[in-house]
Amino acid sequence: MKIVRTTYLSLGSNKGNKQENLQQAIYLISQKIGTIAAISSIYQTASWGFDSEDFYNICIKVNTTLNPEELLEKTQMVEKYLGRVHTISDTYEDRTIDIDVLFFDDEVIFSKDLIVPHPKMLERKFVLVPLAEIEPNFLHPIKKQKINQCVAACTDSSEIVKLEDLELEKPVSLADKYNYIAIEGNIGAGKTTLSKMISDDFNARLVLERFADNPFLPKFYEDKDRYAFQTEMTFLTDRYQQLSDDLAQFDMFKNFIVSDYYIFKSLIFSQITLQQEEYRLYRKVFDIMYKEITKPDLYVYLYQNTDRLLENIKKRGRDYEQNIASGYLEKIHKGYANFMQAGNDLNTIIIDVSELDFVSNPDDYSLIIKKLTSL
Structure with missing residues (x-):
């Protein structure tokens, strides 16, 4: 698992539907940066440094596995996605969304593109007040004062109004909603790739099937009738051993776990590959x-x-898979369909990814995550 760091971000908008801009930014940050731990109220302030529409401002607390450079890159990506155009001008301007990195844990960062803590935050009430709402006792690593003390010492005299009637929705993270997700699919469906992506993005414990450890698999693809029983029994015992060992190591109430298989796939494949007498014996062991x-x-x-x-x-070029026939894949499809239609007491979702490219297209990946969190 990756190290989780805490960052505090300031968000502002004074162009278009300002509340909706903030909400969309929050959704995107939760998808691309990390878990939203806290969101302040919305505060209305006059534009700072130029004459224009009033701003809606908030601060959020985000738990992320990104490093500071990646964090900055992702915040700018969110701004661009929501219509923010960065210019080389030093003057202030209207913007659909503006995202500033205030803190990154208690680190002090001076780089060409990023300075943390934000160098002007102590001068800006529209930053300090919403930040104090969600984290009043956070210690400024340079000033060595708590945020509520920084608010009291701020000389910014501009008016700031808390908009009591406006609320923002906190996105539900997969890690908040589930303890254990199993991802299945036919051969080549992308289950391992998706499992790894979710593990990386949500800092989940990853359990991957050890298919390469089955010595009978290459032989099975050459002679299915001869090696089917040995292949399926090896898969079953290995899956049982792996899931028993791996899941026992984790606290199911504290860890988020994602696996690229579930043991029931053993029964699905065995129904396709085994003779009737072999399957009856296999089913007894499986149960x-x-x-x-x-x-x-x-x-x-x-x-x-x-x-x-x-x-x-x-x-993907695995030699022993290159002769797999379409008819065999169709049988696997049918086996999974029968399993899911039979009522298996599992919370099940089917996602058609035939026209999606969740590896190369971030929108397709976000669509899948949205489907999983909206259940």
Whole structure:
């Protein structure tokens, strides 16, 4: 797991629908930067440094795994996405959204592009007042005063009004909503890639299937009838052992866990590959093991059409997968469909990713995350 750092950001808007601009910025920050831990009230102030529309200002507390340079890059990306145009002029101007990094833990940073703590924050009541609302006792690492003390010492005489009737919604993080997510899909559907992305973005414990450790798998693709039972039994016992060991290490109420498989896939594949007598024996062993396995809070099935699956399989280039037939993939599709329709007591969502590229397109990835958090 990555190290989680705490950053405090100041957000302001005086152009267009100011409340909506702030809300959209909060959503984007939660998706691209980290978990929103706190949001201040909205405060209205006159434009600072130039004559224009009044600003709506807030401060937020964000837990992030980004380093300071990545944080700055992402905040600027959010500004650009919401229509902010950065110019080389030193004069102040209207903006749909303005995001400033106030603190990054208690670090003091002096670089070409980023100075932290923000060098002008102690002069600005529109920064200090909302910050004091959410973190009054945070100690300024240079001034060595708490934020509420900084407010009292601020010489900014401009009027600041708390807008009691306006509220902003705090996004629900996957880590807040779930303890354990299992992501499944057909061969080449992208389940491992998505699991890794979620693990990176939400600092989750990652449990990946050890498919490469199955010595029978290459032989199975060469001679399915001969090696099906050995292959499926090896997968079953290894999945049971891995999930039992890995999940036992984590506190299910304190850790967020994401895995790229769930043990029920063993039963789905075995129904396709095993002879009837073999399957009956296999099912007895499976039922004993299944009772002991921790069930996920959310079961995600990634659906990809067969043509896309074949493209992905060819692209990733595993030699033993190159001769997989479309008919075999169709059987797996049907097996998963039967499993999900049968009523398995799991909180299940099916996401069709056939037309999505969640690796290269951030909007597609955000769409998936939004689907998972909106359940």
